[in-house]
Amino acid sequence: MKLLMLQDAPAVAGADTVVPEExxxxxxxxxxxxxxxxxxxxxxxxxxxxxxxTIVKDAFTGLFDLCVQFLPKLVACIIVLWIGFKLVKLLKxxxxxxxDKQNFEPSLRSFLLSFVDVLLKVxxxxxxxxxxxxxxxxFIAIIGAAGLxxxxxxxxxxxxxxxxxxxxxxxxxxxxxxxxGGGHEGTVEEIKIFSTILLTLDNKTVIVPNTELATxxxxxxxxxxIRRVDVNCxxxxxxxxxxxxxxxxxxANSDSRVVKDPAPMVVVTNxxxxxxxxxxxxxxxxxDYWGVLGFLTENVYNEFGKNGVEIPFxxxxxxxxxx
Numbered sequence: 266m267k268l269l270m271l272q273d274a275p276a277v278a279g280a281d282t283v284v285p286e287e288x289x290x291x292x293x294x295x296x297x298x299x300x301x302x303x304x305x306x307x308x309x310x311x312x313x314x315x316x317x318x319t320i321v322k323d324a325f326t327g328l329f330d331l332c333v334q335f336l337p338k339l340v341a342c343i344i345v346l347w348i349g350f351k352l353v354k355l356l357k358x359x360x361x362x363x364x365d366k367q368n369f370e371p372s373l374r375s376f377l378l379s380f381v382d383v384l385l386k387v388x389x390x391x392x393x394x395x396x397x398x399x400x401x402x403x404f405i406a407i408i409g410a411a412g413l414x415x416x417x418x419x420x421x422x423x424x425x426x427x428x429x430x431x432x433x434x435x436x437x438x439x440x441x442x443x444x445x446g447g448g449h450e451g452t453v454e455e456i457k458i459f460s461t462i463l464l465t466l467d468n469k470t471v472i473v474p475n476t477e478l479a480t481x482x483x484x485x486x487x488x489x490x491i492r493r494v495d496v497n498c499x500x501x502x503x504x505x506x507x508x509x510x511x512x513x514x515x516x517a518n519s520d521s522r523v524v525k526d527p528a529p530m531v532v533v534t535n536x537x538x539x540x541x542x543x544x545x546x547x548x549x550x551x552x553d554y555w556g557v558l559g560f561l562t563e564n565v566y567n568e569f570g571k572n573g574v575e576i577p578f579x580x581x582x583x584x585x586x587x588x
């Protein structure tokens with residue numbers, strides 16, 4: 266009896282009972298679902314299946330037409346990319362073989378191969394984009410504008426780059442050559458795209474921008490197989506030039522590093538205030554130049570002393586006036 270009274274209590278209370286908000290939301294959803302199921306007609310599903318309702322049919326038809334139109338372009342795009350990349354690979358192999366035959370510098374070879382690879386692949390991608398309907402005009406314009414801006418910002422660097430390419434292609438000097446240019450002198454240690462590294466005789470490393478070596482006068486002391494060694498000295502007035510010449514030529518012939526053809530020779534270069542200036546000209550291999558120069562310069566002095574040839578020093582005669 267107590268249980269029945271508790272169950273019937275809300276009915277008796279009526280309007281005085283407050284229903285929680287969560288229960289009201291659940292009842293609303295339940296009512297909505299119930300109404301939808303009551304209004305659902307089996308004929309609606311039948312129309313979709315039989316084709317009388319064309320909404321789904323039109324959607325599938327449009328998707329099919331889009332696939333039919335786009336698929337050939339997509340296939341053509343993939344074919345162009347595949348064939349294009351294959352051709353780029355074959356071209357790089359052909360360039361590698363050509364570089365091997367012409368003994369291209371490794372730094373220039375790697376740069377040219379990378380540059381050609383990137384450039385051709387970008388062009389192929391632009392062609393593929395155009396096939397599938399993506400207009401590349403704006404894309405090319407953006408690349409051009411960006412390239413112009415970068416070029417103006419890196420003007421000096423690009424000049425050095427161009428100079429490096431010219432040096433590596435024209436080869437006015439190689440690694441190991443002794444050169445003078447751009448206000449510097451030394452042995453070439455390394456040729457880079459933007460700069461050339463020189464090692465001076467006193468073991469200093471000098472980094473020279475390539476634009477200075479490519480656009481100004483340059484002397485390559487190692488280009489030729491043989492080089493002339495010039496030794497300058499002076500003898501006193503009254504000494505025999507023929508005797509001094511004989512001593513110097515005999516000295517040059519005594520050094521096996523001095524070549525016989527052209528033969529060594531001695532010439533008078535100047536009649537100075539206190540000396541007759543002579544120059545010994547001997548030829549040797551380029552790699553022997555510094556050794557031969559040091560040997561001849563030192564021993565000219567020694568041989569002149571042994572043979573009684575006087576080497577004068579600057580002197581001035583002063584005459585005192587008598588009162």
